[in-house]
Amino acid sequence: MRTTNYFLTIVLFFACTLSIHAQTMDEMWDSSVSGKANPNLKWFKEAKFGMFIHWGLYAKLAGEWKGKRYYGSGEWIMSQARIPVAEYKEVAKTFNPIKFNADEWAQLAKDAGIKYMVITAKHHEGFSMFDTKVSDFDIVDATPYKKDPMKALAEATRKRGIQFGFYYSQFQDWYEPNGGKNSWDFDETKKDYQKYYREKAIPQLKELLGNYGPLGIVWFDTPGGMTKEQTLNFVNDLRVLQPKSLFSSRVGHGLGDYRDFGDSEVPDTPIKGAWESIYTHNDSWGYIKHDMNFKTPAEIIRLLANVASKGGNLMLNVGPDGEGNIPEYSVKFLKETGKWLDKNGESIYGSTYGLIPAQPWGVSTSKPGKQYLHVMRRPLDGKLLIPDFKGKVAKVYNLVSQQQLSWKNTGKDIWIDLPVFEADAANTVVVVEYSGKIDDYDLKVPITVSGQYPENIVGATYARLKGNAKIQSLTYSHYYGDWKHTVCVTDIKSNNDEADFAIRVTEPGVYKIALEYSCAPESAKQEGSMTVNGQEFLFRTLRTSDFDKKAPLPFIKHVIATTTFSKAADYQISIRPLQNGIELFKLKSVILEPVK
Numbered sequence: 333m334r335t336t337n338y339f340l341t342i343v344l345f346f347a348c349t350l351s352i353h354a355q356t357m358d359e360m361w362d363s364s365v366s367g368k369a370n371p372n373l374k375w376f377k378e379a380k381f382g383m384f385i386h387w388g389l390y391a392k393l394a395g396e397w398k399g400k401r402y403y404g405s406g407e408w409i410m411s412q413a414r415i416p417v418a419e420y421k422e423v424a425k426t427f428n429p430i431k432f433n434a435d436e437w438a439q440l441a442k443d444a445g446i447k448y449m450v451i452t453a454k455h456h457e458g459f460s461m462f463d464t465k466v467s468d469f470d471i472v473d474a475t476p477y478k479k480d481p482m483k484a485l486a487e488a489t490r491k492r493g494i495q496f497g498f499y500y501s502q503f504q505d506w507y508e509p510n511g512g513k514n515s516w517d518f519d520e521t522k523k524d525y526q527k528y529y530r531e532k533a534i535p536q537l538k539e540l541l542g543n544y545g546p547l548g549i550v551w552f553d554t555p556g557g558m559t560k561e562q563t564l565n566f567v568n569d570l571r572v573l574q575p576k577s578l579f580s581s582r583v584g585h586g587l588g589d590y591r592d593f594g595d596s597e598v599p600d601t602p603i604k605g606a607w608e609s610i611y612t613h614n615d616s617w618g619y620i621k622h623d624m625n626f627k628t629p630a631e632i633i634r635l636l637a638n639v640a641s642k643g644g645n646l647m648l649n650v651g652p653d654g655e656g657n658i659p660e661y662s663v664k665f666l667k668e669t670g671k672w673l674d675k676n677g678e679s680i681y682g683s684t685y686g687l688i689p690a691q692p693w694g695v696s697t698s699k700p701g702k703q704y705l706h707v708m709r710r711p712l713d714g715k716l717l718i719p720d721f722k723g724k725v726a727k728v729y730n731l732v733s734q735q736q737l738s739w740k741n742t743g744k745d746i747w748i749d750l751p752v753f754e755a756d757a758a759n760t761v762v763v764v765e766y767s768g769k770i771d772d773y774d775l776k777v778p779i780t781v782s783g784q785y786p787e788n789i790v791g792a793t794y795a796r797l798k799g800n801a802k803i804q805s806l807t808y809s810h811y812y813g814d815w816k817h818t819v820c821v822t823d824i825k826s827n828n829d830e831a832d833f834a835i836r837v838t839e840p841g842v843y844k845i846a847l848e849y850s851c852a853p854e855s856a857k858q859e860g861s862m863t864v865n866g867q868e869f870l871f872r873t874l875r876t877s878d879f880d881k882k883a884p885l886p887f888i889k890h891v892i893a894t895t896t897f898s899k900a901a902d903y904q905i906s907i908r909p910l911q912n913g914i915e916l917f918k919l920k921s922v923i924l925e926p927v928k
């Protein structure tokens with residue numbers, strides 16, 4: 333059992349004496365998935381918040397080449413603008429990040445409450461941001477800067493107790509004739525990937541693993557060019573150098589130590605084991621001077637809580653500029669996030685997914701005997717519902733003020749009286765201490781619909797399906813490489829296919845019901861039926877645009893019904909097409925808005 337800290341020991345002692353016990357972290361984290369397999373995952377699972385840094389020659393270009401501006405994934409500018417190697421090489425001569433200050437970067441991470449940092453040692457452009465003997469295309473040999481910033485950063489982070497790691501693009505290398513994916517300079521059919529691995533990737537990884545002290549993580553990206561057996565040999569070879577280092581899942585072939593979701597992807601429901609969601613702070617990983625869409629402190633805090641509520645870590649990216657400055661708003665907003673974590677960190681660090689299904693008020697995280705309620709939307713009447721709670725509540729209080737809150741049991745529900753929040757509170761944490769074992773997160777609990785919130789969103793994830801209907805996570809991009817992921821019900825094509833949603837309306841009243849969907853031109857103008865509350869509502873689909881991986885997927889909010897729920901009760905919403913044939917739409921959610 334991994335209950336090494338004092339706090340957990342006390343909790344377990346009391347839990348055992350009472351002979352009813354709350355789950356241990358091992359039980360909640362499901363160590364069988366990966367916790368036992370790699371004991372080095374412990375720090376990772378507890379860390380919850382990491383900083384990703386994309387920094388390379390692209391930072392100097394800042395999203396512009398020969399007077400043309402590029403949007404999205406600034407680190408891909410060489411590929412987007414098809415810049416020949418011979419010209420890209422020249423950029424290095426102008427790259428002189430004299431403002432880079434390792435201590436300032438590490439201190440920012442510390443102030444932001446960040447526990448690990450991963451920086452690009454070499455991205456797809458092929459340029460090494462560290463001193464390497466394997467290539468001259470590196471920061472020491474090819475730029476006027478002539479120093480190794482990675483040495484300083486490794487020391488500065490370690491000094492502050494932050495785990496340090498390198499991102500390394502092991503297959504894509506647009507600078508090398510045998511590296512992956514540069515088709516504008518080199519003939520893809522003539523590439524010898526094994527030669528590239530042998531002569532650059534493996535020797536460079538050995539330098540990184542050998543010369544920078546203990547590394548928390550080696551973050552591989554976009555695998556390719558290797559079989560499973562070759563990858564295994566490659567991994568084993570590297571592990572000898574740093575047996576404690578964690579390898580990201582993008583090493584390929586399921587051989588990583590923990591799972592990375594897609595870029596900017598967070599699962600809708602809890603996932604066991606060790607995993608990470610990776611997000612950009614604005615709309616690009618690498619610096620782009622015209623990209624100013626920075627997530628606000630409230631958005632970061634909510635994102636962090638949301639990822640933690642599903643059991644994962646958030647690694648948030650910043651893109652420093654060519655001089656070595658982290659963008660002003662990244663600094664400012666991360667420091668604000670740190671202030672929130674300073675007071676509310678107990679609800680995030682060392683926690684795992686909450687056992688209370690997502691509610692209109694927000695999400696929850698867990699520790700043994702505690703559920704942390706991250707209240708992001710306060711119910712108008714201040715009465716917060718925890719539906720169908722299986723534990724025996726002992727105490728409820730505000731995490732920051734420690735003020736006890738009154739609560740009552742009504743049947744299986746717990747109702748908590750919330751104090752008035754500050755008007756702009758991003759996330760107010762309420763702690764519920766309880767005894768008794770809650771089996772696990774229960775996906776079958778009907779989704780709460782309440783008149784206390786301006787809208788109640790019932791996501792596609794919660795659909796119960798009939799016929800050939802499917803639940804799929806759809807990927808599309810906003811700007812170039814700026815991936816978005818949305819779970820939808822798809823393949824509702826015939827009247828045997830149906831998506832049903834179980835809801836629990838907590839107050840009677842009139843509600844408007846809208847469907848949020850994406851509808852390709854060929855799907856438009858089809859009739860569908862929504863049955864709710866014993867009444868059938870018919871509708872005709874409205875056209876959005878075709879689903880295309882490279883185009884934004886627009887969703888429309890189409891109001892289908894106005895209905896009265898005459899009593900607080902469980903209801904079912906059923907959606908199906910009236911005709912046979914083409915998919916009705918890709919359904920993202922059902923939205924219920926109380927009418928005042």
Ligand code: FHN
Nearest residue numbers: 405407408553554595610617
């Ligand atoms: O292509 C890269 C991209 O530039 C960026 O590094 C992200 C970060 O996860 N990874 C790749 C795409 O998944």
